[in-house]
Amino acid sequence: MKLLFYLSGENLELAKEEVLALTHMKKYKQYGRVVLLNTKKFDFSRLAFTKKVLKLVFVSSEKELEKNVKRVNWQRNYKKDYCVRAHGLDEKKLADLIWYKLKEPKVNLKNPKTLFEFFKVEKRVVCGQLIEVTGKGFKQRRPDLRPGFHPSSMVPKLARACVNLSSIKPKQKMYDPFCGTGGMMIEAGLIGCKVVGSDLSENMLKKAKLNLDHFNIKNYKLFKADATKTNVKCDAIVTDPPYGKASALFKTDRVELYENFLKNAYNFMKNGSKLVMVLPNTIKFKTPFKKIKTIDYYVHHSMTRRIYIMVK
Numbered sequence: 001m002k003l004l005f006y007l008s009g010e011n012l013e014l015a016k017e018e019v020l021a022l023t024h025m026k027k028y029k030q031y032g033r034v035v036l037l038n039t040k041k042f043d044f045s046r047l048a049f050t051k052k053v054l055k056l057v058f059v060s061s062e063k064e065l066e067k068n069v070k071r072v073n074w075q076r077n078y079k080k081d082y083c084v085r086a087h088g089l090d091e092k093k094l095a096d097l098i099w100y101k102l103k104e105p106k107v108n109l110k111n112p113k114t115l116f117e118f119f120k121v122e123k124r125v126v127c128g129q130l131i132e133v134t135g136k137g138f139k140q141r142r143p144d145l146r147p148g149f150h151p152s153s154m155v156p157k158l159a160r161a162c163v164n165l166s167s168i169k170p171k172q173k174m175y176d177p178f179c180g181t182g183g184m185m186i187e188a189g190l191i192g193c194k195v196v197g198s199d200l201s202e203n204m205l206k207k208a209k210l211n212l213d214h215f216n217i218k219n220y221k222l223f224k225a226d227a228t229k230t231n232v233k234c235d236a237i238v239t240d241p242p243y244g245k246a247s248a249l250f251k252t253d254r255v256e257l258y259e260n261f262l263k264n265a266y267n268f269m270k271n272g273s274k275l276v277m278v279l280p281n282t283i284k285f286k287t288p289f290k291k292i293k294t295i296d297y298y299v300h301h302s303m304t305r306r307i308y309i310m311v312k
């Protein structure tokens with residue numbers, strides 16, 4: 001099925017990589033915020049940095065748009081009523097053209113069963129039929145709204161994207177060895193993964209338990225451990241180790257901590273499994289894993305996070 005992913009404009013690289021990690025596709029086309037690729041349906045609701053997923057209808061030049069609109073059999077995908085949305089184009093004109101191609105058209109602007117959308121991107125027009133609006137619910141899970149709060153927990157939208165970058169599937173096991181209050185575990189748990197977390201701080205583990213129970217995540221395990229010494233059979237590791245306050249680092253040198261953690265994880269992870277780790281972009285470290293991608297995520301003027309996607 002040819003799909004159109006309409007990405008959130010915040011970080012196009014991250015948004016695109018998230019789609020590619022979940023579809024396992026190498027062949028795709030990107031026009032600005034639009035990514036087109038041929039793939040099977042999956043749980044689109046798990047995407048964090050995609051706004052909508054649509055079934056691709058056509059790609060056209062702006063000049064040939066009218067001709068292409070007239071050529072499409074709009075009736076084929078029409079259900080009950082419809083609405084046309086056009087971004088950067090004459091919506092009324094496009095809606096009229098489609099109206100004349102439908103048998104008994106009924107317009108519904110509020111809650112249409114059939115929504116055709118046109119996007120003007122890089123001198124082209126891409127048209128699709130809406131399947132799903134994605135990226136919902138992240139604001140309600142903000143760290144400050146959870147029962148176990150700690151300021152070091154990253155925003156759920158970014159945590160979900162990191163989970164997705166690991167390509168983990170529902171029922172597989174995700175492990176976070178610096179789990180803190182459980183931000184990564186919540187996001188993986190909500191898409192149906194088994195989740196395991198460990199941390200050196202008992203206080204953090206208590207908060208993680210409160211949070212996981214709050215979001216009704218059943219399949220989880222938490223334990224106290226040093227991330228440089230654990231051994232957990234898992235399908236992926238997704239984590240954001242400590243980098244700022246000395247207290248969170250338990251007096252260890254941070255680069256030494258990251259390198260020892262990576263060396264240890266390399267010993268117990270399966271070949272081909274992914275490790276996604278987030279650090280400030282200024283930190284240099286050595287790793288036995290193969291770095292397959294790095295993506296920068298701007299937080300504020302003095303902090304850009306770098307997401308490392310590695311594979312054993």
Ligand SMILES: C[S@@+](CC[C@H](N)C(=O)[O-])C[C@H]1O[C@@H](n2cnc3c(N)ncnc32)[C@H](O)[C@@H]1O
Nearest residue numbers: 153178179180181182183199200201226227242
């Ligand atoms: C940036 S926080 C993780 C935040 C987490 N993602 C969340 O949602 O709350 C880093 C965590 O690493 C823990 N930590 C520090 N050194 C550790 C070590 N050697 N082994 C395990 N955990 C450690 C800290 O206690 C802290 O909870």
